[in-house]
Amino acid sequence: MKIDPFKELNPPTKDGYWINKKNKERYGGQYISPLLVPNLKRVQEGFFKAIKDKKFMKELNEELLSFIGVNTPIHFSPELTKLAGGEKKVGKIFLKRTDLHTNHSHKPISAYSCCKLAKYLGFKKVLTETGAFQNGRAVASACAALGLDLDIYVGANDAKKLAINKDISALHGANIIEVHDSTKSLLPAMAAALRAFQSEPDSMYIVGSVAGPHPYPLMVRTFASVIGRITKKQFKSLTGKDPSTIFAVCGGGSNLESITYPYIKSNKVKLYAVESAGKGIKTGKHGATISGGGKMGVLLGMRSKVLLNGGNIADSFTEASGLDFSSIGPEVAYLHSIGRIKFLTATDIEAKKTFMMMARKIGLICAIEACYVIHAAIREIKKTGKPKQNHLIHLCGSGEPNVAQMMEFMKKNK
Amino acid sequence: MKIDPFKELNPPTKDGYWINKKNKERYGGQYISPLLVPNLKRVQEGFFKAIKDKKFMKELNEELLSFIGVNTPIHFSPELTKLAGGEKKVGKIFLKRTDLHTNHSHKPISAYSCCKLAKYLGFKKVLTETGAFQNGRAVASACAALGLDLDIYVGANDAKKLAINKDISALHGANIIEVHDSTKSLLPAMAAALRAFQSEPDSMYIVGSVAGPHPYPLMVRTFASVIGRITKKQFKSLTGKDPSTIFAVCGGGSNLESITYPYIKSNKVKLYAVESAGKGIKTGKHGATISGGGKMGVLLGMRSKVLLNGGNIADSFTEASGLDFSSIGPEVAYLHSIGRIKFLTATDIEAKKTFMMMARKIGLICAIEACYVIHAAIREIKKTGKPKQNHLIHLCGSGEPNVAQMMEFMKKNK
Amino acid sequence: MSKLNKLFKNLKIKKKSAFCGFVTSGDPNYASSKAIMKEMTKHCHIIEAGQSFSTSTSDSPIIMEANDRAIKSGMNMTKTFKLIKEVIKETNNDTCFVIMTYLNPIVVYGVKKFIKSSASIGIAGVIIVDNNLNSPEEKILLNGLSKKGIGYTKIISPTNSEKFIQQSIKNTKNSFIYITTYAGLTGSKNVNLNNVKKLVYKVKKYSKNMPTGVGFGIKTPKQVKQVSKYADVVICGSNIVNKIKEGHERRLSAPKLAKFVAKYVKQLSESTK
């Protein structure tokens, strides 16, 4: 198994913008305090140097294969196919098994790659933020493997919740710092990590999605695209062609970009992002930046679509902690603005029912985040799927962290 | 990726015995109530038919690859190599990443394969037992995937313990039955499942290790040996040769046989089994059937080494619930008796320290069971390893189920 | 002539079936168990004494609980021999004692020693639930016990094949063959008379003189009566064990408990044809 080298298909400007040529809107950039400029420059220059460094990339790819285990299978699911209407009507449904990674989601790829970069650039310590400790765990594991110190910033309210990934982060030796600002949740934790980066220029900041100031969105999607590069090859050898559609859930957009990136210029492949509609878009309690009417704003160093509340950021709401984010990666917002990626939604209750269906009928315990995309994908395929098509759903994580929540749901719905 | 076909290297007699030619001791057999004879015959004949059925085996292999994800990587660990004395002194240490399977251990392979067989033979329901729900979860997942009903027998004391894999088994729809006999732990649960098999001949019993009456030990190791067959190919292509040593932990022996089986006739490859010495062999509180002086006995349908307490079975003791078993698979006992497999031990405290080391230095959360083998392997390699050797350790599971236990250990040992 | 053969010869003359009561040896403890067995000898032609094995793979929950009580009270093979020896000595009647157990307690006690002890005490027969027809232990035990005139009983059930039944008949020596009324656990289902008839006829077809014992789920005098029309031995277990449990829970003294159980056993026994 060899990982195909990365090809830049959608370069931003040198300042980190993706520009919609029609309406001139810009996505991305680097909106940060001047005190952070040198730190970001070090990361940015280091990143471009590293991805051209053959030895670095060879080592990284080997470690992604043997430590993270990125060569996960693609699983044809006769049961999901049947649920969507049957092969004769809608074609076949496949699952990309990203849940089988070390640490059980797509996050470990960019986490490990960024930590490897940190080490390559001589940083001794890493700073990151987390909501439900998915990113926290992934970075903690990478830092342990690479011998780096780590501070994880987490909103004080999030830190209170019992979470297996929080304990695992601690077992890996991470230092967990509670953030008491504002809503005490993911957003202020991200801001706090960026502020810490300003105070500790000898540490490298790492972000958990394709968000943040340039070069983070670019860097994370470049590293994460390993998933898509492997998928593209696997899918060709499995079916002889590219998939007709690809579906991925979208909080910040990293798992979406990780699998779709290599296909963005393949116009025959339809790309779908699924957001969390929470209690329903109309209730206002949702995490759907695009589908829920987010506006352009400037947040955490980037210009992108944001859920706004006056000049401040509106709280997002969803029971999937990995999707609880009031903005979206700038490249994703750009790809949506040019019509390349279509957006769908699923509600929390639909996702939870899908979790039970997957556990009962497919035998898999899926990350609740993945259940939004599975639900929306089956609904869409039912409506628009055609015979002989192949549909690919990104099963982006496994559901151990959701077990307690789902046991409650099961008991209530017996 | 293609799975090499199974080759029978160590056939038992037609009655299911492995016989030590020197001392004429027999291991295995089928010691069961006559009422179970027809059920076992159905399983036995079905098993031999299925493994010769090309369509069945092709489907099974495809599903093992894409559903269980058996093509896990082999990871070279420079850090463990260094810990054991360095490459120049002892050679290299590799980890087989069985922790990356669906359900995170080796158990899902035989669980899925046996459930697939149950379906092939027309059974509508499966019966199995579990201690810490590793096997329970694996069988529950397989039954959900294959549309089979499931009763899981578990000792009432074990059922009381909080366990994420117990909840996951329930989410998969398994029916969990508490067993109040005797010690209310794994052994009476196994007996209870066998008894249920006697009452419900239309259900198929499935065992969680290479134990039980013929054909179970044979069947489980034959199915599980997929791990070893893939390993053999991978290791050759990685290093150009077979490993010098293979280390695996041993409770019942399924993960040991799963990786070592294809090598049992390759006499240059040294094979090591590691048992749990619990609080120390001398304290009597251990789970080491071989190293702790087990005697020949007849238990759960098989003739094998057993920890005895008069005519009854002695309780085993270890903090690793997957190793808490007072006997050992008959083929393993046989391979030990002819000197093919060497036995080592590690104590509970050594395993827990190794868990912390793996979390902190390697970045992996290993099943506590795997930590016994890692500890003993490093100790052995330090003593006997030679330059240019390659050592392979079976990392048989991931440690989510052990997080609570290890958090306590960490807090106490700060 | 072996004890059991003598029994069957006598009963044949009287055209009567034998009654066999099952108890776990040492349940709920040594003293009470001894009193119960002594009392039972008055009503039973055969007493099947179970030597407990905690990891039994064939007993019903009722018997499993009895096993637990016996093991907790310290029973083991040595004590079982002692108990039966004392009962035989102190009762001085013709009741046949059959030991029912699993292979492990025998292997641990020592197969040869087991045969010797059985013989010296005057055990009439042995049933080993989990000993396979083709196991090496089978041959040793069958031959060893037969040489001493001790009966050896195999169990067959409605789901066993013809071949298996024939082999089981062959391996049953100086004793009755044990026919279960259904495939399942002792005491777990309802008696299926049809099964009983079929299996008894089948056994008689292959071996005209093989005494047939029938057990599993026989609980009422009526059932005893019905079964005894076909079977040479009617075996009752779970409900007797349940009586022991009941009396034990009511904290009856050993003599009172024995009487309490024997009263029920008498009812059953008297229903045999």
Next chain:
Amino acid sequence: MSKLNKLFKNLKIKKKSAFCGFVTSGDPNYASSKAIMKEMTKHCHIIEAGQSFSTSTSDSPIIMEANDRAIKSGMNMTKTFKLIKEVIKETNNDTCFVIMTYLNPIVVYGVKKFIKSSASIGIAGVIIVDNNLNSPEEKILLNGLSKKGIGYTKIISPTNSEKFIQQSIKNTKNSFIYITTYAGLTGSKNVNLNNVKKLVYKVKKYSKNMPTGVGFGIKTPKQVKQVSKYADVVICGSNIVNKIKEGHERRLSAPKLAKFVAKYVKQLSESTK
């Protein structure tokens, strides 16, 4: 001439440094904040009023808390303009008001509208912490504000490159350039006088007449005195905000809180050379 330029011209004549006090606009609430600012105009040449942004990427915990207080009390850009407008009207002295904020509140308020409102109210200058030198928003704001004679301040720190500093000087118009005493968060470390000296000299080298403001971590009258030897403006923030918090927690009424804070501000202000 712009307000700030006028101020610097006057001070140059007096050979004095300016004192700039930072508060979060609307901290702890509209009424108190207004009273505080009014009182502070008596001692400050410049008042830097922070328009809160909950997701600030550069403020110290002290200022983050002030932001939280202000947001909870309902502050937003519109109210900040109203507050400053009232303070200017009701004090009638020469204190320059500088708005410090992040880009998002401005983008949401509307960039053009922001420039218009600033001009109509008489805002002296604007600092946007996270506006990149090369962003399209930078050009629009810099040009738009300059046209209205409103000052535009860039921030530089000891770790910035020569090129970045030169560009920052270019983008600073009608105002002082903001030099941080260290790379980190406001109020988080100790003042490094050496850094201050070096950066002030560097700025003067590139642009002889560029006024220099120095801030971050300046807490005591002694530090104010030392820094004012080099800087044209000495900026104090965190400790003033801390005083507001202290008074607020002691539940002082708006006028009392204003006096309490102003007393401390006066001490600092009087220490400027």
